Amino acid sequence: MSEATLDRPEAQASRGHDAAGGVIDIRDLSLTFQTADGPVYALSHVDLAVRKGEFISFIGPSGCGKTTLLRVIADLEQASSGTISVNGLTPEQARLNRQYGYVFQAPALYPWRTIEKNVMLPLEVFGMSRAEQQARARKYLALVNLAGFEQKFPWQLSGGMQQRASIARALSFDPQLLLMDEPFGALDEIVRDKLNEQLLRLWAETRKTVIFVTHSIPEAVFLSTRIVVMSPRPGRIIDIIECDLGDNRTLDIRETPRFLAIAQRVREGLRAGHSYDD
Amino acid sequence: MSAAAPSRAMPRKAGSTIPVLVITALIMAAWYAACLPMNNDLPQLARVTGLAERYQVSWALERPVLPAPHQIVAELYNSTVGTRLFRQTADGMVLNPRNLVFHAWITLSATLLGFAMGSLLGIVIAIGIVHSRTLSKSLMPWVIISQTIPILAVAPIVIVALGSVGLTGLVPKAIISAYLCFFPVAIGMVKGLLSPDTMQLDLMRTYNGSTVQTFWKLRWPAAVPFLFASLKVAVTISLVGAIVGELPTGAQAGLGARLLSGSYFGQTIQIWSALLLAALLAALLVVAVTLAERLTLKAMGSRP
Numbered sequence: 001m002s003e004a005t006l007d008r009p010e011a012q013a014s015r016g017h018d019a020a021g022g023v024i025d026i027r028d029l030s031l032t033f034q035t036a037d038g039p040v041y042a043l044s045h046v047d048l049a050v051r052k053g054e055f056i057s058f059i060g061p062s063g064c065g066k067t068t069l070l071r072v073i074a075d076l077e078q079a080s081s082g083t084i085s086v087n088g089l090t091p092e093q094a095r096l097n098r099q100y101g102y103v104f105q106a107p108a109l110y111p112w113r114t115i116e117k118n119v120m121l122p123l124e125v126f127g128m129s130r131a132e133q134q135a136r137a138r139k140y141l142a143l144v145n146l147a148g149f150e151q152k153f154p155w156q157l158s159g160g161m162q163q164r165a166s167i168a169r170a171l172s173f174d175p176q177l178l179l180m181d182e183p184f185g186a187l188d189e190i191v192r193d194k195l196n197e198q199l200l201r202l203w204a205e206t207r208k209t210v211i212f213v214t215h216s217i218p219e220a221v222f223l224s225t226r227i228v229v230m231s232p233r234p235g236r237i238i239d240i241i242e243c244d245l246g247d248n249r250t251l252d253i254r255e256t257p258r259f260l261a262i263a264q265r266v267r268e269g270l271r272a273g274h275s276y277d278d
Numbered sequence: 279m280s281a282a283a284p285s286r287a288m289p290r291k292a293g294s295t296i297p298v299l300v301i302t303a304l305i306m307a308a309w310y311a312a313c314l315p316m317n318n319d320l321p322q323l324a325r326v327t328g329l330a331e332r333y334q335v336s337w338a339l340e341r342p343v344l345p346a347p348h349q350i351v352a353e354l355y356n357s358t359v360g361t362r363l364f365r366q367t368a369d370g371m372v373l374n375p376r377n378l379v380f381h382a383w384i385t386l387s388a389t390l391l392g393f394a395m396g397s398l399l400g401i402v403i404a405i406g407i408v409h410s411r412t413l414s415k416s417l418m419p420w421v422i423i424s425q426t427i428p429i430l431a432v433a434p435i436v437i438v439a440l441g442s443v444g445l446t447g448l449v450p451k452a453i454i455s456a457y458l459c460f461f462p463v464a465i466g467m468v469k470g471l472l473s474p475d476t477m478q479l480d481l482m483r484t485y486n487g488s489t490v491q492t493f494w495k496l497r498w499p500a501a502v503p504f505l506f507a508s509l510k511v512a513v514t515i516s517l518v519g520a521i522v523g524e525l526p527t528g529a530q531a532g533l534g535a536r537l538l539s540g541s542y543f544g545q546t547i548q549i550w551s552a553l554l555l556a557a558l559l560a561a562l563l564v565v566a567v568t569l570a571e572r573l574t575l576k577a578m579g580s581r582p
């Protein structure tokens with residue numbers, strides 16, 4: 001297990017560009033937003049390789065470019081320089097081929113659709129048969145423990161349930177890559193713990209590649225196989241931490257020394273990132 | 279971008295009936311009180327002495343400057359319920375032109391046709407503006423300018439121009455209605471079609487949804503509450519448009535014609551009753567749109 005340091009060449013090595021079966025390969029990627037107040041350097045010289053089946057977390061203070069990086073992967077934002085491939089394709093090709101499911105910070109359910117119809121939305125867009133749409137909606141709503149809520153409208157569900165519905169919607173067309181932008185950020189801690197456990201179980205069952213944005217250290221350590229620590233102005237990766245806590249994690253693992261040690265390292269990374277600016 | 283959706287019809291609060299009744303009573307009292315000073319100069323009042331007597335006379339004049347409310351209601355009753363609705367002609371039964379319902383129907387049909395055409399036009403213009411930068415730049419100024427030209431100036435031109443090519447009656451009036459009512463629909467729908475937030479739009483993008491799919495699955499349903507808010511405004515000004523369209527030609531039929539002939543012959547009570555019927559018609563139209571709004575929004579899962 002090679003652990004990255006802040007030392008650039010070594011960090012590069014652990015980013016594993018050579019690894020076969022890479023899902024995402026980002027090299028020297030920068031992104032600058034041109035705004036009325038001048039350029040915003042949202043991402044600067046980002047290098048990252050993600051292997052199939054990994055659960056990767058992006059962690060960092062707000063404004064460090066986590067969302068932007070996720071959006072570049074999803075082809076919702078274009079890099080200013082550098083290269084990026086998703087499943088060996090350009091992000092645009094990957095998007096056109098519907099190769100990822102995206103879970104936004106808010107559930108972004110369409111309020112005029114029932115929960116079932118919301119989950120069916122991508123399937124409708126893809127032109128799937130009605131029967132298939134319904135079967136899948138039922139299956140994935142059950143998977144996120146929302147069986148029985150098919151005919152409810154979004155406002156009739158709690159925030160946590162809505163976000164679970166949005167996860168079912170992202171899973172409904174069975175993409176191999178799941179991009180999640182602080183999906184539980186707006187939820188209280190108890191709900192969040194529960195959803196974290198469910199998400200982990202889901203990941204263990206499906207072995208999808210997950211990229212997960214968070215600003216919670218325990219959440220990142222609990223869920224991830226690797227943690228990407230980012231820092232702002234300009235947004236960049238300052239550390240990539242292996243998080244080898246094994247497969248069958250339960251919430252109790254958060255008390256173990258190994259967990260605390262990794263969390264400590266993430267914290268140090270975040271602190272180091274800050275000292276660059278201040 | 280995330281403009282707040284127009285608020286739905288306020289739920290009727292218990293206890294709002296009494297304030298409404300009080301206000302109505304106050305208005306009525308003021309109205310009756312005003313009848314004497316308003317009609318004071320009429321010859322019928324010249325020789326009447328005593329306040330009570332003067333008031334009694336002022337509430338029962340044949341051609342008052344200001345008729346009393348009960349006179350208007352009585353006239354409205356007599357010219358609707360109190361008059362035969364149908365008339366036998368060579369072509370069979372037709373609505374009786376002596377009945378105010380006949381005139382109301384003439385105006386209502388122009389209103390509804392104009393409302394339908396104007397709303398459709400407004401929706402089409404909004405779709406164009408939202409989807410094409412060029413259209414947005416080229417069309418929007420015209421949409422705005424169209425509303426700065428006073429309708430009273432446009433109406434005679436439209437009626438005369440269309441009359442010269444043989445179009446008379448319903449269609450020219452409907453066109454004036456449409457000219458007035460497309461505007462709030464276009465403005466409301468532009469706002470509504472642009473109301474989906476970035477996340478809802480990005481979601482469609484991640485599915486590689488086409489513009490048409492994004493329109494039908496996102497923009498259109500998001501715009502529906504805005505559409506109804508606009509339609510409520512549009513339907514009343516459609517009625518105004520239809521009535522205005524009846525004025526310049528001295529039309530023989532329609533509420534506008536009744537207003538005109540009433541003022542021509544000094545039949546103030548007839549004017550007021552036509553006015554009252556127009557107001558009732560407008561209220562009816564708004565209620566109909568509101569009902570359609572309730573049903574639609576309910577089917578779209580809006581919070582009760």
Ligand SMILES: Nc1ncnc2c1ncn2[C@@H]1O[C@H](COP(=O)(O)OP(=O)(O)O)[C@@H](O)[C@H]1O
Pocket residue numbers: 033034035040041042060061062063064065066067068069235
């Ligand atoms: N569309 C945009 N235009 C201009 N600046 C943006 C845009 N999107 C994000 N930014 C800026 O880029 C930086 C990174 O934003 P973001 O990726 O959202 O951060 P995070 O998700 O880590 O909180 C911030 O300074 C933000 O203000």
Ligand SMILES: [Mg+2]
Pocket residue numbers: 066067068182
């Ligand atoms: Mg963010």
